[in-house]
Structures are given as structure tokens and as C-alpha cells.
Amino acid sequence: MLPSGKYCAYLRKSRSDLEAEGRGEEETYVRHERTLIELSKRIGIVISEIYRERPVSGERISERPEMIRLLQDVEEQKWTGVLVVEVERLARGDTMDQGIVAQAFKYSDTLIVTPMRTYNPNDPNDEEYFEFGLFMSRREFKTITRRLQSGRVSAVKEGKYTGNVPPYGYQRIKLPGKGYSLEPNLEQAPIVQLIFSLYTDSDPGKRKGTALIAKYLNEVLKVPTMKNGRWIVATINGILRNPVYIGKVRWKSRPQIKRRDGKSRPRMRRENWIEADGLHEPIISEEVFNKAHEIMQSKSHPPAPAGKISNPLAGLVKCGMCNGAIVLRPHNNTPDSLICPRQGCRNVGSYLSIVEEKVIHSLKQWLESYRAEWEQNRPESNAHDELRIKAQQDALKAMEKRKKEYVEQKNNLHDLLEQKVYSIETFIERSKTVEKRMDELDSMMEQARKEIELEEKRAEAKVQIIPQVEHVLSVYFETEDPAKKNALLRTILDQIIYTKHKGGRWSGAMDKFELLLYPKISKNP
Structure with a gap:
């Protein structure tokens, strides 16, 4: 018999489970849930909570939100034991992930209960069995992954298309036997040809850049993208770079790299791709494709060093028309500008130096007004805060009281299950309802705590903001490093809203723009 206490269950689908469901077999979570509930009845325990991992979760712990939540609860010693259909469901990632799982269960002295065996992570024999099971799971996963990757590489070398979604201009077709290829989409293929034609026109006066091509497709032709959205520069660039349009297929052009801080998909150089002649018909000639690449190379410029800030207002200025980020556009022969890069936005850019000067001038005006208001209304203001x-x-205390009521309600559900007033199915359904309400309440309580913390910080900032702003104003223009300027402004400003309706170097409107400053003490400008 297992020790008394609180037990939960963890459910996660494997690749083979998804394949079985695709063949029409019973839904995995229903089958596993029934198995673990029957196990709990047999060994005399009650499952208080079920953690259901989303089907598309990855191999790493960082990609499995329910596993993260489970491990947090295990480390806090919330559970006496965790029920799983097999230990391999807990961790199939790399050695580090498996070690995290093993240590969490060991240091919290939490049991792992399966239909075949109960593992006590602090028993040397059970610990060895548990770690061996995780090792074999990882080995099996690596074997499956290598086989899948090898199959994709072989398919590319045979000229097959391995993607699930066809590129714009094509539609995917099934080949006899295994694999897929592409054939031109009669509606989209002419648009691809038009994009290349506009970009590579031999007459420089008729040639269009990627931004003008996107605008032409959106506003003149009114042609939607693959996902029925608007064309943007990145989409046009992606088409111009893609060798699929000259009859090629590729693999690993943007490999998914799994890092501890999340996934990334860096763009690889073409010579590092796996590329082969495809079985499909090209839409664009190699001559036109290469010319497009030559034009793109001539317009490219080296990226700024990673982590370096060249714009003192970076991350602070938002567009007053589309709410997008205002970014720096460097120039060779004229001063650098701040612009809204979003296609179709009519907000007019301005020289960075002019915007910067106006921000500091506006801060000086705001400080004078705030200092006078603070001296006049200090006691009343503190009372209101x-x-x-x-x-x-x-309000938070009321929510905490309601949380205790939900906990009591959940405990009553357990009693009704033990008394056989509720069936297992009814108990699980009622538990889901209570858990949902508790989750919603937890979210509300977390938001309330954040708002209280924010209000307390604002009340404190009202006392400290005057010397902070005075310091920024006194040293800002003496500072040359844009990153240090940016850090100074971030101590006193949440954001700046920039709006300019009229442009033109000779219109007299170079400084005719509106700035709304949001100091950190208030949500109001």
C-alpha cells in the first residue's frame, strides 16, 4: 500500500500515440486517464489533479508547460506521488532535462506510480531503475529522430518537396508511392512572376523596391497573401530569396535550433543548405532569380553589432497612428531619422536630433508643472494613494477568502467520491470545473497583486521622481553613448507617443510633430 497523502496524474502523448489516433484508435488521454483512475482505485488512493500536456508539446521541459507546472508543484512538496502510465512520459529530452526531473522527485521525496511499478527516488534500487528508464527513452527518441531526419534528406535529394505547406505560387501534389511534389498555382504563380519582374526591371525608373511592390499588391491589385493577409516587405524578401521558384528543393535553410532560452530559426547561408533539383516545374528563370539576388546584395548593409544600441530612444517611442515601434533609419549624407517602418502607416518621420531635443524640452516643462502640483497637493495626494x-x-483579501471556499469545495468532492455518491466520471468533471474556477481566481489574484505593487511603486515614485528627472536633464546631453542615454530615459519614462501628419524638408514642418510622454509615476501623459 502507498502512504496516505495527495496524488496527481500526468498525461502526455507520444509520437506513436498521435500516429495511432490518426489510424482511428481511441483518444490517448481517455485511455490513459481510465488506466490511471483504475490504478488509483486498486491501490486505494484518490487522484486530486490531472496534468494534461498539450499534444504539440516538444521534447524539452521548456516546451512542456504542464511539466513545468508539475515540477514546480513537486518541488514545493504538493504531492505525495505522481501517477503516469510509464516513467518515459516524464522526460524524453536531453540528459540535463532528465536530471532536472530526477532531482525534483528525489529532493521532494515524491513517489512515481506506474501500473508496473512504484518508484521511490530515494531508494537506490528504484532510483537506478528510474534513471535507466529515462535513458532508454532518450535513446529511443534519438533513434526515431535520426530516422526521420535521414528520410527527409533522402527525399530532398530525390527532388521531393518535404514541407507541409507549399510556398506561395505552388500547390502540393501527392506522388505515386511516397512523397510529395509541387505544381504551379494558376492564380498565384503569375503574382510571383510579377514580383520578380518589378524587382528586376531593366529600366531603373520602373524598377520597384520591396516596400513599393508590397504597396502595389495591397492597394492596386488588392491581391491577398497565402494566409489572406496584407503583403509586407519580409514576405516579398522571402519570395525573392526562395530557390523553389527556379525548380529547386531545399532542407536546413532555416534549421530549428533548440536553446535553453527558447527555440530559434537562424537563416543559413545558401552554400550550407541541402539543395537539389526538384521534380516540380520552375516559375522563374535562373537568370531573373540571380539578377534579383545581385540587386539585393547591392542594397544590403552589415547588421549592427549584437546588443549595441545606436538609438537613444530605442524601445521608448511608439507610433501614434499604428502603435508600432518607431525605429532609427541611418543616413550617409543627412542626419539620422526616426520613422515608422510599418507598411501603409502615414506617420511622417523626423530627424532624430530634433525629436531628442523636443523630448528633453517636454520633460523640462512637465517637471516644472509636476513640481508645482506636488508642492500644492502633497497631503491630499498621499491620502488618495x-x-x-x-x-x-x-479586494485581494476577498479573493483569497473565495479561494479557501473553493479548496473546501474540492475537498468535499473527494469525500463524495470516497462515499461513492459521485462516479469517477462525475468526480473528474466536477473537479475540472472547480480547478478552472481556481485557476481563473489565481489569475485575478496575481493581477491584483501586480496592480497593488504598481500602485505602491507609483506612490513612492511621486516622492522620488523630481530628483530623478532633474538628474536626467542635467547629464543627458553631456552623455555621448546612446545606450547610456537610453538607460537614463528609461528610469523616468514608460513610453513616448510620436505623431506627425505633414512632412517635407522645405515645408517648415520639420519640428511640427506631437509627443505624448508617459512618466513612470502614472499611466496618464
């Missing part, structure tokens, strides 16, 4: 914070704290 205290009343507002107390009201939020009272």
Missing part, C-alpha cells in the same frame, strides 16, 4: 491601495488590498 493610500485609499486606492487599501481598496485594492481589500
Whole structure:
């Protein structure tokens, strides 16, 4: 018999489970849930919570939100044991992930209960069995992955198309036997040819850049993208770079690299791709394709060093028309500008130096007004802050009281299950409802705590903001490093909204723009 306490279950689908469901077999979670509930009845315990991993979760712990939540609860010693259909469901990632899982269960003294065996991670024999099971799971996963990757590489070398979604201009077709190829889409293929034609026109006066091509497709031809959206520069660039349009197929042009801080998909150099002649018909000639690449290379410029800030207003200025980020556009012969890069936005750019000067001037005006208001209304302002914070704290206490009621309600459900008033199916359904309400309440409580913390910081900032702003104003233009300027502004500003309706170097409107500054003490400008 297992020790008394609280037990939960963890469910995760494997690749073979998804394939079985595709063949029409029973839904995996239903089958595994039934197996673990029957196990809990047999060994005399009650499952208090079920963690269901989303079907598309990855191999790493960082890609499995329910596993992250489970490990947090295990480390906090919330559970006496965790039920799984097999230990391999807990960790199939690399050695580090497996070690994280093993240590979490070992240091919290949490049991792992399966239909075949119960593992006590602090028993040397059970620990060895458990770690061996994780090792064999990882080995099997690596073997499957290598086989899949090898199959894709072989398919590319045979000229087959291995992607699930065809590129714009093509549609995917099934080949006799195994694999897929492409054939031109009669509606989209002419658009691809038009894009290359506009970009590579021999007459420089008629040639269009990627931004003008996107605008032409959106506003003149009104042609939607593959996903029925608007054309943007990145989409046009992707088409111009893709060798599929000259009859090629490729693999590993943008490999998915799994890092500890998340996945990334860096663009590889073409010579590092796996590329072969495809079985499909080309839409574009190699001559036109190569000419497009020559034009792109001539317009390219080396990226800024990673982590280097060249714009003192980076991340602070938002567009007042589309709410996008205002970015720096460097120039060779004229001063650098701030612009909204979003296609179709009518917000007019301005020289960075002019915007920068106006930000500092506006801060000086705001400081004078704020200092006068603070000296006049200091006691009353403090009283209002205290009343507002107390009201939020009272609301949080009410939610905490409601949380205790939900916990009692959940415990009553367990009693009804043990008394056989509820069937297992009814108990699980009622538990889901209570858990959902508790999750929603937890989210509300977390938001309330953040708002209280924010209000407390604002109340404190009202006392400290005057010397902070004075310091920024006194040293800002003495500072040459844009990154240090940016850091100074971030100590006193949340964001800046920039709006300019009229442009033109000779219109007299170079400084005719509107700035809304949002100091950190308030949500209001």
C-alpha cells in the first residue's frame, strides 16, 4: 500500500500515440486517464489533479508547460506521488532535462506510480531503475529522430518537396508511392512572376523596391497573401530569396535550433543548405532569380553589432497612428531619422536630433508643472494613494477568502467520491470545473497583486521622481553613448507617443510633430 497523502496524474502523448489516433484508435488521454483512475482505485488512493500536456508539446521541459507546472508543484512538496502510465512520459529530452526531473522527485521525496511499478527516488534500487528508464527513452527518441531526419534528406535529394505547406505560387501534389511534389498555382504563380519582374526591371525608373511592390499588391491589385493577409516587405524578401521558384528543393535553410532560452530559426547561408533539383516545374528563370539576388546584395548593409544600441530612444517611442515601434533609419549624407517602418502607416518621420531635443524640452516643462502640483497637493495626494491601495488590498483579501471556499469545495468532492455518491466520471468533471474556477481566481489574484505593487511603486515614485528627472536633464546631453542615454530615459519614462501628419524638408514642418510622454509615476501623459 502507498502512504496516505495527495496524488496527481500526468498525461502526455507520444509520437506513436498521435500516429495511432490518426489510424482511428481511441483518444490517448481517455485511455490513459481510465488506466490511471483504475490504478488509483486498486491501490486505494484518490487522484486530486490531472496534468494534461498539450499534444504539440516538444521534447524539452521548456516546451512542456504542464511539466513545468508539475515540477514546480513537486518541488514545493504538493504531492505525495505522481501517477503516469510509464516513467518515459516524464522526460524524453536531453540528459540535463532528465536530471532536472530526477532531482525534483528525489529532493521532494515524491513517489512515481506506474501500473508496473512504484518508484521511490530515494531508494537506490528504484532510483537506478528510474534513471535507466529515462535513458532508454532518450535513446529511443534519438533513434526515431535520426530516422526521420535521414528520410527527409533522402527525399530532398530525390527532388521531393518535404514541407507541409507549399510556398506561395505552388500547390502540393501527392506522388505515386511516397512523397510529395509541387505544381504551379494558376492564380498565384503569375503574382510571383510579377514580383520578380518589378524587382528586376531593366529600366531603373520602373524598377520597384520591396516596400513599393508590397504597396502595389495591397492597394492596386488588392491581391491577398497565402494566409489572406496584407503583403509586407519580409514576405516579398522571402519570395525573392526562395530557390523553389527556379525548380529547386531545399532542407536546413532555416534549421530549428533548440536553446535553453527558447527555440530559434537562424537563416543559413545558401552554400550550407541541402539543395537539389526538384521534380516540380520552375516559375522563374535562373537568370531573373540571380539578377534579383545581385540587386539585393547591392542594397544590403552589415547588421549592427549584437546588443549595441545606436538609438537613444530605442524601445521608448511608439507610433501614434499604428502603435508600432518607431525605429532609427541611418543616413550617409543627412542626419539620422526616426520613422515608422510599418507598411501603409502615414506617420511622417523626423530627424532624430530634433525629436531628442523636443523630448528633453517636454520633460523640462512637465517637471516644472509636476513640481508645482506636488508642492500644492502633497497631503491630499498621499491620502488618495493610500485609499486606492487599501481598496485594492481589500479586494485581494476577498479573493483569497473565495479561494479557501473553493479548496473546501474540492475537498468535499473527494469525500463524495470516497462515499461513492459521485462516479469517477462525475468526480473528474466536477473537479475540472472547480480547478478552472481556481485557476481563473489565481489569475485575478496575481493581477491584483501586480496592480497593488504598481500602485505602491507609483506612490513612492511621486516622492522620488523630481530628483530623478532633474538628474536626467542635467547629464543627458553631456552623455555621448546612446545606450547610456537610453538607460537614463528609461528610469523616468514608460513610453513616448510620436505623431506627425505633414512632412517635407522645405515645408517648415520639420519640428511640427506631437509627443505624448508617459512618466513612470502614472499611466496618464
